[in-house]
Amino acid sequence: MEHELPPRERILSTAYELFSQRGIRDVGVEEVITRSGVAKATLYRHFPSKDALVLAFLARREQRWTLETVEAGARERGRTPEERLLAVFDVFDEWFRRDDFDACAFINVLLEMGWGHPLGRASIQYLENIRAIVRSMAEDAGLRDTDSFARSWHILMKGSIISAAEGDTEAARRAQAMARTLIEQHRPHA
Numbered sequence: 001m002e003h004e005l006p007p008r009e010r011i012l013s014t015a016y017e018l019f020s021q022r023g024i025r026d027v028g029v030e031e032v033i034t035r036s037g038v039a040k041a042t043l044y045r046h047f048p049s050k051d052a053l054v055l056a057f058l059a060r061r062e063q064r065w066t067l068e069t070v071e072a073g074a075r076e077r078g079r080t081p082e083e084r085l086l087a088v089f090d091v092f093d094e095w096f097r098r099d100d101f102d103a104c105a106f107i108n109v110l111l112e113m114g115w116g117h118p119l120g121r122a123s124i125q126y127l128e129n130i131r132a133i134v135r136s137m138a139e140d141a142g143l144r145d146t147d148s149f150a151r152s153w154h155i156l157m158k159g160s161i162i163s164a165a166e167g168d169t170e171a172a173r174r175a176q177a178m179a180r181t182l183i184e185q186h187r188p189h190a
Contacts, residue, residue, distance in 0.1 A: 008046040010036040012056055019057050020102045024112050024119065029053075054109065054119050061105045062126050069095070071133050081141035082183055085134070088157065089176035096164035096172055103165045106130075107158060130154060143186040152182055 005013065014036035018027040029050050033043050047053040073091040078084030095101060110123040134157075135150035143149050156175040163171035 007036075007038045007042050011038055011043055011046060011053070012060060015053050015057050016060055019054065020061075020105060024054055024109055051119060055122055058105065058109065058119075058122055058126055062129065065105070066126070066130055066133070070130075074137075081137060085137050085141060085153070085183065086176055086179060088134075089160070089172045089179060092157070092160055092164075092175070093172035096160075097169055101164065104158065104161045107161065127154070127158075130157070138186065141183070142188060143183065144188050145186060149182065149186045153179065156182070 011032060015027070015032050018032060018035070029040075029043065032053070033040055036043075043053075047056060070088060070091050074084045074087040077087035077090055106123040106126045110120050110127070113120040113123070115121065115124060131150045131154050134153045135146045138146040138149045138153070156179055160171040160175035163174070168174075
């Protein structure tokens with residue numbers, strides 16, 4: 001079935017799997033070419049450089065993970081804006097317990113490439129997009145100082161991901177408990 005996909009999609013699907021599992025530097029273009037079953041010229045016609053392929057991977061990761069899994073999952077699970085915020089960690093809890101848990105591609109690429117590299121800067125932008133979603137959810141919940149809230153909330157998200165990568169399967173539950181306190185701190189003054 002994989003070979004029934006158009007070449008660009010085969011390349012991107014292969015790169016997505018490899019980059020998610022092993023990171024950017026550990027995966028060479030030759031491996032992507034071999035695993036996707038395309039010619040070198042085909043890969044470079046669709047992605048003029050490895051960086052272009054990584055940028056496409058990051059865009060797909062945002063669509064699949066940030067929007068379709070985390071944001072949609074939180075919105076489906078919570079009835080109220082506050083419940084939707086807290087449900088982010090329910091989504092994380094399920095993710096952390098999966099055999100294919102692969103941590104955060106945006107954090108991984110940022111750490112691999114550094115903040116000064118174009119891929120690092122792209123990762124920083126994708127992380128900001130996550131904060132924007134949290135900020136919007138905080139606004140919906142009527143919380144105050146939503147920018148500060150989103151930054152603190154994002155620290156809980158990123159910290160729980162790192163803890164889960166260390167083997168702490170309860171990391172999302174721990175972060176969710178701290179998140180409840182953060183919500184309390186950002187409620188409007190009575």
